[in-house]
Amino acid sequence: MAANAINPELVNLTTADPTQVICALNASGNDYDGRLGARISALFVILIVSTAVTFFPVAAKRVRWLTIPLPQTCVGMTGGWAQYSWPPAIVLVSVTVIFLLDLGAERYVEAKYGVHYHQGNLEDIATGRAHTHHDSITPTPISDDDHALERKATEPYQAMSGETVDLEKSTLIQENAFRTQFAAFLVLEFGVIFHSVVIGLNLGVVGSEFNTLYPVLVFHQSFEGLGIGARMSAIPFPARYKNWLPWFLCTAYGLTTPIAIAIGLGLRTTYDPNSFTANVVSGILDSISAGILIFIGLVELLARDFLFDPNRTEDNKRMGFMVGCFLLGAGIMALLGKWA
Numbered sequence: 001m002a003a004n005a006i007n008p009e010l011v012n013l014t015t016a017d018p019t020q021v022i023c024a025l026n027a028s029g030n031d032y033d034g035r036l037g038a039r040i041s042a043l044f045v046i047l048i049v050s051t052a053v054t055f056f057p058v059a060a061k062r063v064r065w066l067t068i069p070l071p072q073t074c075v076g077m078t079g080g081w082a083q084y085s086w087p088p089a090i091v092l093v094s095v096t097v098i099f100l101l102d103l104g105a106e107r108y109v110e111a112k113y114g115v116h117y118h119q120g121n122l123e124d125i126a127t128g129r130a131h132t133h134h135d136s137i138t139p140t141p142i143s144d145d146d147h148a149l150e151r152k153a154t155e156p157y158q159a160m161s162g163e164t165v166d167l168e169k170s171t172l173i174q175e176n177a178f179r180t181q182f183a184a185f186l187v188l189e190f191g192v193i194f195h196s197v198v199i200g201l202n203l204g205v206v207g208s209e210f211n212t213l214y215p216v217l218v219f220h221q222s223f224e225g226l227g228i229g230a231r232m233s234a235i236p237f238p239a240r241y242k243n244w245l246p247w248f249l250c251t252a253y254g255l256t257t258p259i260a261i262a263i264g265l266g267l268r269t270t271y272d273p274n275s276f277t278a279n280v281v282s283g284i285l286d287s288i289s290a291g292i293l294i295f296i297g298l299v300e301l302l303a304r305d306f307l308f309d310p311n312r313t314e315d316n317k318r319m320g321f322m323v324g325c326f327l328l329g330a331g332i333m334a335l336l337g338k339w340a
Contacts, residue, residue, distance in 0.1 A: 019276040031207030032268040039265055042203055042214055043258045046221055051254025054225035057233040058246045089334055096330065099302050100323070106307060174236055181235045184300045188231065189249060191292030192224055193256045198282045200257040204264020205271050216339040221257055223333060228253055301326075 199217055206213055232246050264271065272278060306322070 023274065023276050026274055031274075032205050033207050033210075035210060036265070036268075038210070038214070039204055039261070039268070042217075043261045043265070046200075046218055046261065047254055047258035049218055050221040050225045050257065051251060053222045054229040054250040054253050055247070057226065057229035058250060061233040088337065092330060092334055095298065095302075096327070099306070103306055103323070175238070178236050178238060182237075184296065184304075185228075185231055185235060185249075187292060188296045188300070189228060189253060191289045191296065192228065192253065194285050194292070195289035196221065196224075196253075196257040197260045198285050200260020200262075201264040201267075201271070202282075203257075204261045204266075205268050212339050216336055217257075220333075220336050223329070223336075225250075225253060227329070 199221075203210070203213055203217060229250060232249060235246075237245060306319075
């Protein structure tokens, strides 16, 4: 028991600190109960598994013979209201339903009006006046002599600079695509790392829940690493970054939780995960991480990769497979949330 803790049998409720009373009622105290070898093994198991799984999508894109097997379906969520954290599950279901409705509406509009409709012309499309303003414009006639002079003046310039302009434009587009996707990826990894620090600390000092939390966190960190690696493998890294930056970022994710576990082991006899300060700090870090991951999931995944993807109408099977993967991944992580 911490030095500033109160004795619940001798407490004066009129003078006691309410925060210490609440912590005492919650059985606050250090829960470390041995099993140092298993805790040390968790450091290396999570390091190796999460890092290897994070590397896998990056390596799979570069190695031709390395294919990604389709995951098996996972079914099972039973129990009463007190046996599962239902509020985030209901949030996940509502987000998924709204997303599917929005995606279905987009596909319906595209099938009826075509892919390349302009949002500013929706009123014209609805009233049948889509081409009225084009008919009222009369082009100004240009003589053949003017065309000949214009071609003669511009042909040398086009021959000399056409290829250079196209190359510069292509390079600029690739650079902008890399910066946009890489910035979004850094926000994603930052949110995951925040969350992983708290996970590692708790695994190092947790008590009777260790036997359940250990395997759950191995799978949890593996699935998060797989997602990070998959997002990273889709980023068009320039040549100066391609050979080292993806591997460095994968390693950074793989090291985060084991380092936090090592810190937790160092504090295993003094750290109180149920104390007032620990609850506030972990709650703030988890909330920040949750906000970041919800934003990334909604904006960067569902919006960018589904709703605003210009290629989504090319292959309905591909779109169906993407939606199925999204639902499968969300379901597995929600299932792990029962124990994590």
